[in-house]
Amino acid sequence: MATTEEFLRDYGVDIRGNGQRRWPDEIKARIVAESLKTGATVNAVAARYGLRANHLSEWRSRARNGRLVLPAAEENGFCFASVVLSDGAGAAAVPAVPERGAKSDGMSAVPIEIAVGQVTIRLESGTKAARIAEIVRAIGGRP
Structure with missing residues (x-):
């Protein structure tokens, strides 16, 4: 042992x-x-x-305090969060699916926003998915 x-x-x-x-x-x-x-x-x-x-x-x-990122919770099933794009003007939500003919190279100029309560985190459009996942996990359990 x-x-x-x-x-x-x-x-x-x-x-x-x-x-x-x-x-x-x-x-x-x-x-x-x-x-x-x-x-x-x-x-x-x-x-x-x-x-x-x-x-x-x-x-x-x-x-x-967000200075230590916890690993994703281990669950038996999958849990998906709905993703909705908004123009910020209070208009109807736009589905997060690119239109036909839209730029599909992943280099959109639109920044990524993560809104939690009254706090909005803005990231550059080129932010890597792993970094976004770390941020979402760090704030995931907060109201």
Whole structure:
């Protein structure tokens, strides 16, 4: 059976000679996501990884503030969000399907907007899908 240090090194945690650990952001995010599951407690999850509970609490705060992007929730089924384009003038929504003859090279000059409540995040039209997904996951659980 692997020791805690061997287990952590397998996940990419840098453990120095004096015992200090440097946790990659990806691992921090996975641990935070685990601590947010129903029934999980900060103390129990922290103990499982040999962490102090206050470190995990700090990581959770970073995730809430958008400084740590959590992995997508693992679900058995798919969950799709409806995508609607709007001209911002309060007119009827336009389906997010390009018209025939429209530029299909993916380089539209229209910026991407993500609206959550009264906050609108504007991104350049060339923003990569992976970055958009990170942002949506980071704000996904907020009203």
